[in-house]
Amino acid sequence: MVRLAVLILSMAGLAGCATAPGSPEVTTNYGEYRDGSEHPAVLMLFQQADEAMQAGKPAMALTYLDQARRIEPRNPYVLYRQARAYAVADDNEKARQLLERARVFASPDDEMINYLLYELEFQL
């Protein structure tokens, strides 16, 4: 009985943490999201990519992100951002492919990246 109660409470807690798919809260502001690397060069390229995205230039953003990818080729955040840029450029197929690629390198313990990937997948 005690174990059942703990289980129910845990489930309720988890449900509280989760966000309902499709709800407006899921959308993160890409431009404000700056984490995902500790490499100064990658962070600089992230910033340039963000600026390009905000200027409505996803193709230019992709070139910055591809430079970041060369520095940290297995960083799921870089791949996520690339997927995101493809999505903004209305190329959902490539966005999905890179999303899948990002999953290969996303650690199961990194809640943030898993959340972002989930969110983007839902939006595609």
Next chain:
Amino acid sequence: MPEKSDKPSSKKRAQSRSASGTTKRAANKAGSRTQSASSRTKPTTVKRGTQVKSQPKARASASGQFTAPGKSVASGKSAAAAKTPNTKGKTATAKTSGQAKASGQAGTARKSAPSKKTANGSAAPKKASAAKQSAKKNAATQASSKQTPSKQTSTKQTAAKKAPAKKSSEKKSSAKKPAAKKPAAKKPATKNTGTGRSGRWLASLVSLTLVLGILGGAYLVYLDSQVRAAFDGKKWALPAKVYARPLALYPGLLLSPEQLESELVWADYRKVNQATRPGTFTREGDEWIIIRRGFPYWDGAEGVREIRVRLQHQRIETLMDDSGQQPLIRLEPQYIGGIFPSHNEDRELVKLDQVPPVLVAALIVTEDQHFFDHWGLSFQGIARALVANVKAGRTVQGGSTLTQQLVKNFFLSNERSLTRKAQEALMSLLLELHYDKEEILETYINEVYLGQSGRRGIHGFGLAARFYFGKPLAELKTSEIATLVGLVKGASFYNPRRQPERAKERRDLILGLMAKHNIISDAERLRAVSDALITASPRRAGQREFPAFLERAKAELQQDYRLQDLQTEGLRVFTTLDPWLQSSVERAAEGHLSRLERGGPSSDSNNSLEVAAVLTSVDGGEIRALLGGRDATYFGFNRALNAQRAIGSLAKPAVFLAALRTDNYHWGMLLDDSPVTVTGQDGSVWMPKNYDGKSHGNVAMADALERSLNQATARLGMTLGLEAVIDEFHRLGVERAIPAYPSLLLGAMSLTPLEVAQLYQTIASEGFLMPLRTIDAVTTGQGEMLSSYAIRGQQVYDPALIAWLRAGLEGVVSRGTAKGLASLPLPLAGKTGTSDDQRDAWFAGFDNRHLGVIWVGYDDNRPMNVTGSSGALPIWRDTFKRSGVEPLTPSRYLTYLPVNDQGELLEDGCSATVYAFPSHWQMRERRACERGADRLRKEIRSWLDWLF
């Protein structure tokens, strides 16, 4: 498909124009038209034998700067100062001004009012232009009449100019004198009027003259249309310029001092004691100072920058510029070739204001001293050449003006006939009629032929400066300028590399002319004469081409661009080529093949061992190096792309992958390596043998791969089924049809090295199938991005499955046929391959950054005495050793479990051979550890087995 540029105007079809392009031409033309309307006077026709004269033509000013002998230096944005020559040894100092289009004048006061004026940049364009025209003519007259000049300096610019008024007045007066006698001369003609015969003759003559006049006029109109069409439109077909990847410097980058220095030298940087100018660098121990040149990258232009790099343990420790620590700085990419039209002309367009004034002055005093005086033809020059040629009894001097030379090069052939000469003269006049001197000069500077590099014609001073001296035009020394000017007379005859003595003699002659005309001082001349005639190597990386890579890049570009646009629009193509890796594989291949041939049977040059190589980035699928044959500069058969050769044991990973995918096999499982016979439907019998000719009984699957056992692999493949194996090939990226013959299990089918690279790429990248690519971005000549190509692909495998396969390939390197790599930092993964009768030797392997596929063999497919291990692997090893190895990182998808000699999984902690497994195998049922007595009994049995 490329990523399109964000700008709406971006089209695949490039819209680029030449550097002297539309805008400038439009500006010039506008100025020219205005000027012609306002100040050009109609020619004054003088009857009966007097020469047709015209008033000085008004010429709109271009933005360029130039120094003419004894005359003008027009304005430009450069602040460079040039000394203008004059005929009496006095020097007029010429400075360029910021915005000014007009130039001032030097010399004594002339009749022409504008010639006295000092024009500056803020002057109204029309007035300034008019002032310049006048000043220029003033200067021209002065030089030609050898009058004593005086010096006059304007606020921002001073030019020695001649006064046209004086000259024109002289002409006028001389023209009018005969005209005064005309009435007397006409009288005899009137006596014959009234006779019918004479009248008919006269009528016929008039008619004939009229017809000829009409025909001549029509011909002139035709020539005029030709001249204007060529000059108003795009002047040149500009080949696409192809660049390697820029070297991105950032803290932590694996970069050896050798690589950094090599890449700088290949990009035509000079090592100096103190780096102060763009294009130079210094090194003091681990500290480097690099003055980076500006460059228009695809994502924006970057300017000159002083970079400080500190290397430690083959990595960048710190990266700084004037403002402190920097996270990322790019070095300009190396030029690696062009996509040329059929005539193979190459040029680097420069605007007149980018050309050192000293060069312009030297060109004019050498080739056409009266350039600013004549209308395209110089009768003085022709007369002088005629006298010189008659005296010499052969052609020793030409009388062509720069305009005529330009017309000949631009419109006409090299035919030596009177007709062509006449056509040249007419077109020169027409050219001068429509276009100002600056535009003609700028066109000449970009058009003139100055050398040959293989198939590539070196045109224009901009490219010649890079080609011969490895630097941009602005960085040339006086002696180098004189050398280039000397080439105009005969690029082959005075080639400084092939004919150094002749070229030096010519250079010194030109330096003498420059000093005589006060373009340089005598001290400068003496210094320049003492300079050695040093040219950069034509075979240096910065000027050589990379045919194999270019062929692939061109093919990729043609998926999105028309060939014609690639050949003519002056596009800039940024590729993935890594010059350091390319150089490493070229060097390794030549070194190893020479060693092999020294030890083997003699081979002639037509039948020597050949090689092909493809190197890619593991995670991006970017082709980083491509070797199409032993001669890396040969534009011919590209083996990397086109040689289909049997891949031998490189096929085995596909067989083992099919086995692992079933989840019923693992690396510790036993395979039977006894002889196998497969009978085909047509009755044919296939009996593969191991390389050592022996059978090895039951072997662990890992052992079968590591030792590349044919019998065990064939049995495994036949058990799995050919279709399952073929499916793996296709899933890994092989697109061509693979016939379902049993021999495919051991690599009897033929693939190109590029196809093999595609196959192994999917393995190296943990199952991400990426089309291999060479293009990063394409921009117009002006730097506007047309398309960019970022990573794309498809995750076709579970990464855990590929990691599992990779574990087997790591065993091949650490214990198996590729243990020749054991001297490198491990783990690395790879597979050797040798086809039947040792006709092909292969190695495919990867570290954490790069995949390399190497093939060695004879073009005629005859057997060699080498295997994949001895023929191809050493090239891979030497390449990676030089370019830098990064060992593979452990996969998070794998776990290691003990397996007994029977191939059974044991519980954790048991003492047995440990193999890699995907994590989910941990959940499988496993045997308990074997006790010591059981193990001892087994060991005794195995000894007995071995003995008997």
